[in-house]
Structure formats: C-alpha cells, structure tokens
Amino acid sequence: MRALMMGAALAALAFSAMADAKTLVVNANGFTLDSMGRLQPFESLLISDEGRVERVIKRGDKPPAMSGPYTRLDAKGLTVLPGLIDAHGHVMGLGFQALTVDLSETKTLEEALGKVKAYAEANPRARWILGRGWNQVTWGLGRFPTAAELDTAYSEKPVLLERVDGHASWANSAAIKIAGVTRATKDPAGGRIERDADGNPTGVFVDAAANLITSKVPPANPIEAERALGKALDQMASLGLTGVHDAGVDAETWTLYRRFGDEGRLTTRIYAMAGGMEQLEKIAPVRPTGWLYDDRLILRSVKLYSDGALGSRGAFLKEPYSDDPENKGLRFLDDTRMRNWMSKAMMHGFQVNVHAIGDGANAQVLDAYADLIPAYGSALRHRIEHAQVVDTADIPRFAQLGIIASVQPTHATSDKAMAGDRVGEARLAGAYAWKTLLDSGARIAGGSDFPVEPANPFYGLHAAVTRQDRDGQPPEGWRVGEALTLTQALAAFTTGAAYAGHAESLVGSLEPGKWADFIVIDHDIFKIAPGELWKVKVQETWLAGKRVYLRGAPTAPEPAPDAEKPAEGAVETPTS
C-alpha cells in the first residue's frame, strides 16, 4: 500500500494523520538502539495519533490498555527495526537510473530485445529509451549486436544502451539517424564506430565514439524528473530507507522536492545537501530552511569537493599512486577557496560536508576544519564524505575536531582489488578504516553513495560486518580487522546517520517522542549468518506511523492530474 504516493489528491489524507487513531504494533521481534549504542529489544510499540512513538513495550511488560478505535499491526514474530537512513545517496540519480532498461541480468540477445520492447511499451512518454548492462560475451554471441537487431525490438523512437563496462553503446537506427552518423562519419579520436564491409555503422559505438549519440540525448524535462523522483521514493521505501542524506541537490531538484512535500508524497525523509555554494545561494542564502513537512525535508548543509575518485586516479594522495608513480591525483579546491567557502557556509549556520577520497584530500579538509573550528565551533557537525583513504596519522583528528566520517561500506567490498593497486599495502592501513575511526572516538554515519552502489542498506550492513562482497569474497574478509559488529553497523545506518543529519531527537531509534519510522523484515539479522545479511527483504516500511510500503502489494500507479482516489491496498482495519 503506497497511498502516500498518490499525489495531490491525497495530500490532505497523508497529512491529516493528526486526526487519525493510534496504532499498536504487537508480536514484534523488535530491536532499537539507545543513546549509548546499546541494543534494546522490544515486543510492542504504541504510536500516537500523530505518528510518534508513545511507548516501547518489552517482552513481559504489560501491554497498554487501549480505549477507542485504533489500528493494530500484528508483526507475527517478524523482526522490527528503526527505519534505516542512508547518509550519502543521490536521490535523483537513483530515480533516473530506474527510468532506464536494466539489461545486466539478461542471458541472451533475445531476452535483452524482449526487455527493451516491454520497457518501450510500458513507457510511451519516454522520448528516448535508455538502458545499460548488456554483455555480448554473456549472451554467447561471439560478436557485437546490431542496430538492425535492436530495430526489431523498437524502432519508433531512439534507443541507446550502454554496455556493462561503460565502454561501448548500442544504438538503434532512429538514434543513429538523429546523431547524423553515416558511413562518411570518421572515427573520433579515442573511439571506434563498428562498421560493416561497406563502412556503414552497424550499431555499436566504442569509447569516445559513443559520444556521437549520447550528446543527442535531451536533458531530462521536469515531468521526467518528477517520474524519476517517484521511482526513487518507491525504491527507497521498498528497501526500508525512511531517511536519506541527498549528497548534492540543485535549485530545480529542491523545487521538485517541495512539490512532492506540498502534495504529501515524501515517503522518505530527505536531508538535502546543497550541491555547492552557488546552489546553496539559490536555495537558502543566509540561513538553513528549517524542517519542512513534519520533518521530512530540510536544507542545512552544503556539499563541497576536495578531490575525485580512486578508480580514475582523481583521488588526491599525499604521495604518488602505487600504480602510477608520476601521479598524485587531483585537488579540486585550493586551500584558500576551501576556507572561504567553508567559513561562509559556517557563518550562515550550514553544516559543511566535503567529499574527500584520497589521504591528501582528507588531510586538506581536516587542515581547513582545524583552522576554522576554533572560530566557528563544531556544533554544526561538519563531515567528510567518504573518508576513504586516510593517513593513519590523521585519523585521530576526526574525533579531536568533531568531524563525522560519512562512510559507504559497499565501496570497500567493491573497490578492494582496485584500491590495493592504487595505494599499495602500506596506505591501506587507513583505508575504509571504520573500526579504527570508531575506536579513535570518531562518529561515523553509514551510506551507499547510490546509484554508484545499490541503494539496498542491507548490502551496507553486510559489507560492514563481513568485509566480503556478495559472492562471499574474500572468504576471510578483506582487511577484516576493520569490520564492525552488527550493532555498530546498524548504528551507522540509524542513530549515527540521524546524528550526522542533526535529527537524533526526531528519528534513528524508536523512543518516546520520536517519529514512528520503522521496518518489518523477513529475517532476524541477529540470528542469521552474517554472510546472509544482504539477502534480507523488507516486508513493510512505516513512516510517521503510516505504512508507505508493503511487500507484494501492487505498486500505486503514477499520479495523474485527475487522480482523485487512493489505490486499493492492504490498509489495516481500525479495531476497537
């Protein structure tokens, strides 16, 4: 039941919760964390009519005497946790990815063509059909696929599909025509157009040649952006994310979030970071916005960049790359500008969240904080996003300066081979070093960096606890000394992320007065083997005492301008 996503017509319904009845959750195998990070089990939850936790009842404690009508949720012994919070994701990126065809699981060319056809039919408003993930090797094709083959799936509008490795794109004839590519078109520098014996393009464009087509894809229009946000919210709710810290929004995205807020469609709380100083000025010059829509949206932080990424050797290192001895990576901001921007943001009351991957970048950001925090204080809870490769000598500075390390456990298990190549064994001592950070007294917040990694927070819990990928590699765990306990990992995605978003009094744990944001999952994460953690499925997601996701329930249709009625769904019957 995703009635909250039904749009304008339901705005009144969604926010009339105050007039609603109380809710009692019973038979839960519940766990929450207290302010000391200790696990607290519970069996039952009493939720106020406005959607806040009223009482947390432990097994054996007397259940509350209910008078008047109320909603009853029988958890049937399933595990109940606080709603999870992703402290670093890209909401619109997730949504736009969801608007493309995913071919990564296809086993044959025919299966891929079928998926493209089905997607095109299901999305008649799409101007281009975009996709990704194909691999002719997996298909056993022995050659690249062709435009003519893609035309048999869909030829009316342009189709463009990126190969699994991102190094080639497969277009249909309509796309090639729009791009104006013919036999006369020369291969661009660094790229190759696949051709037949006569020199005609056959449909695949390798490396820089792909740009001949991708440059013709129109930017998203606001209606597509609205659809993308709907998809992202659907997906986050289905994964048990009741909160997300959006790592860089622009003014147009902010306006879109406002529309969804106005219409009661924000089913995940969004703690937005302005994407740079210019966007900060456009959205909220001078001061933060304050919480909007019953604590579902706020902008009180700005995202800055100190360096690039490790894979592309854009991360800034103190010493050269181990696999590129002339190269230390890229510094995106000089020290002066970083201090100027930081102090401007701090003066106006904004939290500063700086992307830093390499040890050089982390040191640069810590140096800047060290210069400014004596003047501006640390109450704004400034952060380093990623804190991926840190000089072990710099690790204690996080705790000393009150800087939060906003980390993404799945990055470690995705990057493990590459990271060793790039920085070598010695520097790995301070890489993805979550346990060392915690032991040093630093606070951490857990995230995924979706859509770079999957948005599923159970993948993050799994990676944090096992230091393995989802194939169980390496069997002993990669640098397993930095693994977290499951309670620590859960804290990173609940209380830790809430703290990093100045929201620990509102969400992150199930305690009286906080919003009743919780999830019901299909396994007890404290009983299953750690290697199985990533397989956990969310059965229900509740936000402010209202269910926003029920597994297996039909997805609500996209809201139409004339939508007047909520979708049918498994609404609980009030019980008296």
Next chain:
Amino acid sequence: MRALMMGAALAALAFSAMADAKTLVVNANGFTLDSMGRLQPFESLLISDEGRVERVIKRGDKPPAMSGPYTRLDAKGLTVLPGLIDAHGHVMGLGFQALTVDLSETKTLEEALGKVKAYAEANPRARWILGRGWNQVTWGLGRFPTAAELDTAYSEKPVLLERVDGHASWANSAAIKIAGVTRATKDPAGGRIERDADGNPTGVFVDAAANLITSKVPPANPIEAERALGKALDQMASLGLTGVHDAGVDAETWTLYRRFGDEGRLTTRIYAMAGGMEQLEKIAPVRPTGWLYDDRLILRSVKLYSDGALGSRGAFLKEPYSDDPENKGLRFLDDTRMRNWMSKAMMHGFQVNVHAIGDGANAQVLDAYADLIPAYGSALRHRIEHAQVVDTADIPRFAQLGIIASVQPTHATSDKAMAGDRVGEARLAGAYAWKTLLDSGARIAGGSDFPVEPANPFYGLHAAVTRQDRDGQPPEGWRVGEALTLTQALAAFTTGAAYAGHAESLVGSLEPGKWADFIVIDHDIFKIAPGELWKVKVQETWLAGKRVYLRGAPTAPEPAPDAEKPAEGAVETPTS
C-alpha cells in the same frame, strides 16, 4: 508594527494564530461588497482565533457578547475596507526599485549628492549604488553633472544613476574605471560619451553609451533578491495591498517566495503567474501547486505575451500606427504556437493570462481562446492582461468567452496623450474602455503594473473614477465616459481581482468564513472629492486577523540570521 516581517524567528509566532484569541474591530466606518457588487456598510467585525471573519456587524446591530480574552481594535470612526488586491504587478521589480536611490524629487545637485551619500551609508552591503530620476534642468545646473561631483558623495564603490527620462546615465569614477572607459573609448553607435576639452569622459553617458557602464552591473544575487522581496512586501503592506497577482515569476523567484512562506514572512498574498511555459515547467509541471501557507501563495496560472508596448510602438495593431503609417507593431507569438502553449497549460489545469496591448493582439488572443474554450471550457477563468486598445467589435467577445479583462487604470491617465498619437481618435473608442467592458458583461480586475506605475492602489481608484492624472488633468477627465463609479472601481481592486485569482471564497470581501484581510484608511473614500482619492493614506493593514502594517510605527530591521525577538511595536493588548 511589522512583526510578521521579522523572519525565521517569528515564523512560529506568525503562524500560531490558531492558538490566538479572537479579535473584535469596533467603531469602524466599514464598507465591503457583496457578491452582487453592492456596497454593504458595517460598524464592527468579529474575527476568529484563526484569522477569519466570523461576524460582520452593522450599525445598530447588537455587538457580540465576548467571553474569554480577546484583542480589541478601536477604529475610532475611521474607514475600514477589505484589503486591496493588485491583479497585475511585478513584486520583485518593485523590490529592486526600492533598493535604488530615488532622485526624482531632488531640487538641487547638492540635495541629490546628499541622497546618494546617505543611501550608500545606509546600504553598506550594496555592491553598486544604483539610482534614477535626476534632472539637471530641474536643478538649474545649466550643464550635466560630473563624475568628480558624484565622487564627492561616494567614491568607494561604483555609482550609476539614470536620468529621469532614461536617456542618460551618470556614473562616478569607480564605475567608469570598472567599465574601462577612457579618452580612447569611442562613442558607440547611437550613443555619446560626454567629454572634457581633452576628450576624457566627464561622467554622463547618453543613450547607447550608457550601456558601456550598465553592462558591468552584476546581476542581483540571492541575498539582494531577498532584501528586495522584503522591501516589496513592506511597501505593499504600507499601501494596503493584502493581495497581488505577480505577472511573471521564474523558478528562482518562486524558491524565494517559498522561503518567505516557510518563515512566515508573506504579508501579502501572492497569486503567482509563471513567466512563460519554461518557467511553468520548472515550477509546477503537470498541475497547479495548490494554495500554500494558509492561502498566501499559489501558482496556477501562466503569463504569455502576444505583443509589446504602445509607447515604443511594439503593441500589435490591426492597422498601422497613426503616427507611423508603415508600422503595425510586433506580434510576439504566431497563432499556432499560442494555441499549442495555451492548450498545454489548459490541459494541465492552468489559467492562461496573455499580455495584449494593441487591438490586433487582443483579437489574436480572443481568436485563440475562441478556438480552445469549446474544448477546454472556461472554468479556469482565462484572462487578457492590459486589454488596452480593443477593437469595439471585439469587446463583446470577453463576456461571450468568459475572459477576464485585467486592466490598469493608471496606465490610461499616464498614457492619455501618447495613446491618442499612436492610435488616433477612432481607435480610442475601444481603448482603456473599462465601462464599455463592464456594460458588455465582462468581468474586470484592477491592477497597476507596478513598478511601471506606482504601486499605490488609491492611485488606481482615483484614475478609474476621475480619468484624470494626479495633477487633475484634464479637468473634465480623459474620455470620461469610460470612468467607473467608485463602487465599481473598488470592486475591481477587491472582489474582481479575487475572482480573477480564483480566490473569491477566500478574500476580496469581508464576509463570514473569509480571511480577515482589511485596511484602515484616513479618509472616507465615499465622502471626499474624487480628485482627492489618490491622497488617501493607509493607517493599518491586517492580514488573516493580524496587523502587518501600522502607519508611523518604526520599520522592523531586516531579519538577521540571529534575530530572536519581535520588534517593539504597537501590539494591541488583549482585553478580557
């Protein structure tokens, strides 16, 4: 007392009205209009704790028995009217104008220099000091002023002051230096740099030469925009405007309005028209926003342009200009595009408001409406903005199609000489023809087009009733047959404007259930000579039962990030 403008710290206060006490207005010489446009006197108003009219009490009727604490406003016999609504203004334009130095009343060069100096000192954050309205003839100077003279007033930052006629600009040395203008700079085509005997620029730049300097003025930053909006809201409240239809907002301005709404600072209700289809898509694709902030902000209409202005001969006429026989003016949109845009907006539920000045433009827009309204209906209350020169044969089509004529009475009295030159006597029959429009059964809404004209709505009432300018010219009134009665004029700025903004059930008159938006003025407009109407001063302005303006009260300082307390002011003491 403008406590509502105090910013974030007061948001809670401003919108906690529901918990407030009732208000009783007594001893009022009150007038409101009923749904038939008839004047209804009253003596007392009972206002609910949430700010709505609860009872309207006539002279001789028994006043309500009050129990519990309430706020009492003794109008002391002054005239009380519904808050006035400007159906066509440019809010940000008004605000930015207020951030410049007004030299139009200066009598000497010294006085002008003093004003510039005082302004620069009072606005230390201004990056450029901008102004307008100087006239060396009025000063009896016998020559243009110089940069050196302006430097004596202010030399630290660039100063640029436009002459009263807009045909010359006076710069200080800092501005000239930024522009890089020297004796080596040649006069541009269509412009002249004033120079001394050695050829050095002396400080005044005529016509196209002014662009050498104006092109260096940086665009407003968001902080300046915020200050401008604050000024515009201050000014509107002081003029008795409780509502405005903003004739064209972009996405950035919308975001700014949202911030003010979030912070409880919208002291005038803003019915925003998106400035064109692109901005509409950015702000509210697919469907209108709905009323926000207790009916203080909405976007459910789009502004389009059919032609230009009469003075510059950009208005599109059916036949050539009387004073330019080869020229019919400019058509801004072809018929097809106009219909495409209109139908797209109508499909998504938006009111369409098209700027049309010339009789050709008015006919073009009416033709388009005539084609589309059979399919889409007229419930969205489409409008023509200005409806300035209309072929008398086209006038009945407004009523037939349900099109609202959104007119600006002061345009008539400002344009009267020029309009006759441009279109000649015969075509004036349908020009500024408010009475003929009303008699034809059309609905009209009154506005000012500020800052093109002054924002004072009493200027509009005066022009509508007298057809004279504020010097009383012409003594018999210009085309006085088109004058409105005062009741009709008041309706145009209250109930008529409310209807044109789909808000007649919320505002525009003082009737039970509507918001208590009202003004207290210093004269009884029904007793003073019509020629005096423009001199009426607003004593108090109330919005939703809260006072947002009191004449003579100190202006609240601009909100600072740390503003914590409301300004001192003449807050009524609750009486029990």
